[in-house]
Amino acid sequence: MFTGIVEELGVVEGIEQQDDAIRLTVRGAFVTTDASLGDSIAVNGCCLTVAQRDGETFTADVMHETLSKTSLGVLDIGSKVNLERAVTPTTRLGGHVVQGHVDGTGTVLRRTPSEHWEVVEVELPADLARYLVPKGSITVDGISLTVVDVHDASFTVSLIPETLARTTLGFKQPGDPVNLEVDVIAKYVERLLEHRQSPQDPQENA
Incomplete structure (x- = not known):
């Protein structure tokens, strides 16, 4: 779950095309400070799962279903994206309840x-x-x-x-x-x- 309060403007650093998906690599110095494999990070409002972390970058797999129903499919290397980590039980709810499921x-x-x-x-x-x-x-x-x-x-x-x-x-x-x-x-x-x-x-x- 998220609150819709953007923590950082990240930058797309890699897009690896796969058969029915892409591997998206994003640089975000702030959101990666405590990121672990399996954590959720919202990228332009889409809840993605951290599959790999390397310093200030993280990589996530984006399925074809997500690409077809969101704007992530039009991202290019160098594109800026809104980033937010999932909330914790002690996080202030500064915005509203956001699931990261794009409608x-x-x-x-x-x-x-x-x-x-x-x-x-x-x-x-x-x-x-x-x-x-x-x-x-x-x-x-x-x-x-x-x-x-x-x-x-x-x-x-x-x-x-x-x-x-x-x-x-x-x-x-x-x-x-x-x-x-x-x-x-x-x-x-x-x-x-x-x-x-x-x-x-x-x-x-x-």
Whole structure:
């Protein structure tokens, strides 16, 4: 589990193509300080397992399923990525509950700068729009953000200078893909409501 508070901007140092996967090597001096084999590190919001560690770099295997459903497949050597280690029982929950399970990809539509912050509009898949509400939470490339406005096929977030300086959203441009994870609580509520509204088993009624 993660909180969506990016700890470090890492850099992709290696991409080894395999039959149905890639081996991704990322440099992250901070997140590797206590990394062990089998640990989880979120890379642009995708929970990956450390398969190898060498100094300030770690390597993870990324399956075809992950490549097809996230933006990790468009990374190149030199690409910057958001990194966050999994939380511990004593970690402050600075953002919100983030699983590192990407629900889909969105596209940056436009950026509107102002004096003290920047508004970014992101297009999202239609089947994810129902989980968003104004002032609710959304994870964009592993960053816990507060939704400002929700439209039929897009949403906006306001980014403070700290977020712009410390994450990939500081340089993402219109047309760039981003990983999206909606609030898991919203998905659980929907599932529970579906169960309540479905026809009950006659034996349950009895």
